[in-house]
Amino acid sequence: MVQIENLSFAYNKVPVLKDISLSIAKGAVLGLAGLNGAGKTTLLEIIAGYLKPITGSANVDQIKCSYLETQPFFYSNITGKEYLSFITRKDHSFSIEKWNDVFHLPLHELIENYSSGMKKKLAIMGIIALERELILLDEPFNALDLESVEIVKLILPILKKQGKTIIITSHILSTLTDTCDSICYLENGSIKGIYSKQQFPGLAEELLSDTSNRFQTKIDDAFSNS
Amino acid sequence: MHSLAAYIKEIRLKQVKRELSALGLIYSLVIAAVLFFAIKATVVSVTTFRSQLIFSLIWSALLPTIHFSRKDIRFLEITKGSTFQFLFTDYFLLSLIPLCILCYCGGFIAAGFLLTIAIAVCFIPVSRKSRKSAIGESDFIPKYLIEWKSGVRKSNKIVLLVFYILAIALSFLPFFSLFVCWIITGIICGFYQSFEPRNQLRFHHSEPQNYLNYKIKIAAINYLKIIAPLMFIYLLFHPDQWIIIGTALFLFLSILVFTLVAKYAYYSPGETSGPHQIYFTIGLLSLFIPFMVPIPLVLTMTHYRKAVKRLSPYFYGSN
Secondary structure: OEEEEEEEEEEOOEEEEEEEEEEEOOOOEEEEEEOOOOOHHHHHHHHHOOOOOOEEEEEOOHHHEEEEOOOOOOOOOOEHHHHHHHHOOOOOOOOHHHHHHHHOOOOOOEHHHOOHHHHHHHHHHHHHHHOOOEEEEEOOOOOOOHHHHHHHHHHHHHHHHOOOEEEEEOOOHHHHHHHOOEEEEEEOOEEEEEEEOOOHHHHHHHHHHHHHHHHHHHHHHHHHHO | OOOHHHHHHHHHHHHHHHHHHHHOHHHHHHHHHHHHHHHHHHHHHOOOHHHHHHHHHHHHHHHHHHHHOOOOHHHHHHOHHHHHHHHHHHHHHHHHHHHHHHHHOOOHHHHHHHHHHHHHHHOOOOOOOOOOOOOOOOOOOOOOOHHHHHHHHHHOHHHHHHHHHHHHHOOOOOOHHHHHHHHHHHHHHHHHHOOOOHHHHOOOOOOHHHHHHHHHHHHHHHHHHHHHHHHHHHHHHOHHHHHHHHHHHHHHHHHHHHHHHHHHHOOOOOOOOOHHHHHHHHHHHHHHOHHHOOHHHHHHHHHHHHHHHHHHHHHOOOO
């Protein structure tokens, strides 16, 4: 479904992704983890076809792909219902009313009155309505309340069962281990490793303790000067 | 250390530079030429006290409009102590060219009036937007015209209705209805100023060209549904002006198409502004400067390919 080979990318000559090779089978759920600026969103944007790699290739059928942005944006003066009605095709099975029983959004209100969490939920409903084969979710759990996080966690395996391929980025490591078949860890634009969900908690623990050790002294220093 | 006024000037200059660099050298030169001729035409026109006052009034009306649509209220609240300085620098910079023109033409009273308005506007409190309601509004617009739904709410449908009724009621006056049609065209073109989400592009179409053609088609058809009756009623009162009416309709339509094409030529999801807004202004003003009349048509042709190219990655990918 997704075949990435020796892919590199740079913004204004600053390398962001270096020699990435990755293969994602149809129906798989892959998590992308890494620190801020590791290149997760850039990789998703290349897979979606919005950015062109400098070298290498990403073999993806972009027309079959939908993309959830970290901060979804909409036309400001339309209601949630108008947005969903616009994107729902007649030949698709998506029911706005049934899905709103799940997400409980005030669909008759203007989107600009929505909180960031509500906008995220609306965007997720939009992604479901699109019914695409490849789903790219950039930080889908950001801004969501506990209940909605659980709802999304319940939805993802069903999409997987339907044969959809899903790529998720998240900073909340537990959400990745709960939802993904495997997790790719990016570090400074390169793949540090691809881990199974059993291996990943160990790596996460290692990373966290490493961070604590490296930054404790720096934080103490900064506080002592302020 | 910079003063606040110098700091704002610097920010605004950087913004202009950024917009111009996004446009490219050739189009920046076109804009510079347009600006030059517009200033020259204005200098020639504002020679009497009456024309100076009208010119000053038009600019004065612009300032409160900008004041009430400011999006930096939060920032102003933080810099509360210097709100006046901040606002005045902004409005003074905006009025600088007309002020220079008025002073050059000896219209010191009109210039003083404009300056007074610029100062007065700064004292009008800007409140944060209250929660808007969507109930009942724009339900009459079909769901595929999502920009119109959004735009009608933004522009206030009552104002649109008043313009429309005025255009019909005063059809017997020469050129009045045409002028109102021009205003309505401007409002409708304004609906296409914000970019749709990326996912939205691929909902119903698989090719950028099809998408663009579809957008032009539905915009043109619905625009004609609104404007054609006005033009027809005007034609009944002024049958001798049929050539002018036909030409105006064609030019209005070309401005709409041009606005749409320019929007997608600079499509940048998530952004609120872009070079297409400059084109929108040029398109709208082109009718009043004789040599600029064909500009929307010419730019539509040059920008159509650019728009298709710009949209391509969102349909096929760039890989």
